[in-house]
Amino acid sequence: MFNRLREDIASIIERDPAARNAWEVLTCYPGLHAIVMHRWAHWCWMRGLKWAGRFISHLARGATGIEIHPGATVGRRVFIDHGFGVVIGETAEVGDDCTIYQGVTLGGTSLSKGAKRHPTLGRGAIIGAGAKVLGGFTVGEGAKVGSNAVVVREVPAGATAVGNPAHIVQKDAGRQREEATARVFSAYGITPGSGEDPLATALHRLIDHAALQERQILGLMAALQNAGVRCDTVPKTDGIDPEQLNKLVE
Structure with missing residues (x-):
């Protein structure tokens, strides 16, 4: 003992x-x-x-x-x-x-x-x-x-x-x-x-990925327009603000 x-x-x-x-x-x-x-x-x-x-x-x-x-x-x-x-x-x-x-x-x-x-x-x-x-x-x-x-x-x-x-x-x-x-x-x-919330980390990554995809799509549309392809039928959007969304997730 x-x-x-x-x-x-x-x-x-x-x-x-x-x-x-x-x-x-x-x-x-x-x-x-x-x-x-x-x-x-x-x-x-x-x-x-x-x-x-x-x-x-x-x-x-x-x-x-x-x-x-x-x-x-x-x-x-x-x-x-x-x-x-x-x-x-x-x-x-x-x-x-x-x-x-x-x-x-x-x-x-x-x-x-x-x-x-x-x-x-x-x-x-x-x-x-x-x-x-x-x-x-x-x-x-x-x-x-x-x-x-x-x-x-x-x-x-x-x-x-x-x-x-x-x-x-x-x-x-x-x-x-x-x-x-x-x-x-x-x-x-x-x-x-280990202090980060795993769900918040995943959402931050999704937001950043969505913002990257948006920039890529805008680049593709600009390239198409320069090549003479009309993109008038594509609806315009306000886009996303990754900084604002990331603040909401924090």
């Missing part, structure tokens, strides 16, 4: 620049307290002491503001940063080295008892503040979920998901698993280039 505790403290100091020393982490980090109390609750739950497990979980929620069902499986070196308002459901599985920020919900969408209702987080996954991951699917190894995203389907390993509903905006298939888990850390699930 003490080896696990030392391991947890060391991982928090490594990942949180605000952590100054082990004593501060041990005494002042509710995420660590919630994880330790969950281990007690889970131990009771797995041995048929259901009420005892739920009661310890209830005490942990009151003390830390973090609710982890005693039936949930939590791996090693999991860091719940700040943590207030985090909810982790009964059939959730949190892999080693995961990072979870405040306001995260790992929730279920099914009422079937005994079924896998809550998500599985692969090793090294990062779930940003306020994100909701809902359903019995997998968030892959090294994946990142941006703040306030609502994820209702699987996120591939190494990908980044943002938005409501969440969209995949980055996938680095060539990254080694060890780099994606133990070495890569992105605060709040943010990585360079």
Whole structure:
């Protein structure tokens, strides 16, 4: 137990620049307290002491503001940063080295008892503040979920998901698993280039493409007129203003 505790403290100091020393982490980090109390609750739950497990979980929620069902499986070196308002459901599985920020919900969408209702987080996954991951699917190894995203389907390993509903905006298939888990850390699930809304990016590209096509059509009509081909029957339009449309999309 003490080896696990030392391991947890060391991982928090490594990942949180605000952590100054082990004593501060041990005494002042509710995420660590919630994880330790969950281990007690889970131990009771797995041995048929259901009420005892739920009661310890209830005490942990009151003390830390973090609710982890005693039936949930939590791996090693999991860091719940700040943590207030985090909810982790009964059939959730949190892999080693995961990072979870405040306001995260790992929730279920099914009422079937005994079924896998809550998500599985692969090793090294990062779930940003306020994100909701809902359903019995997998968030892959090294994946990142941006703040306030609502994820209702699987996120591939190494990908980044943002938005409501969440969209995949980055996938680095060539990254080694060890780099994606133990070495890569992105605060709040943010990585360079992942802050853009994928739908807005697609609309910007469509607008630019439409403007380019309009210029090409005007050039073709001018060439036809220079060659003596009359284009009087072609209806005139006001054209599009790409700058104005791009501002509307922003």
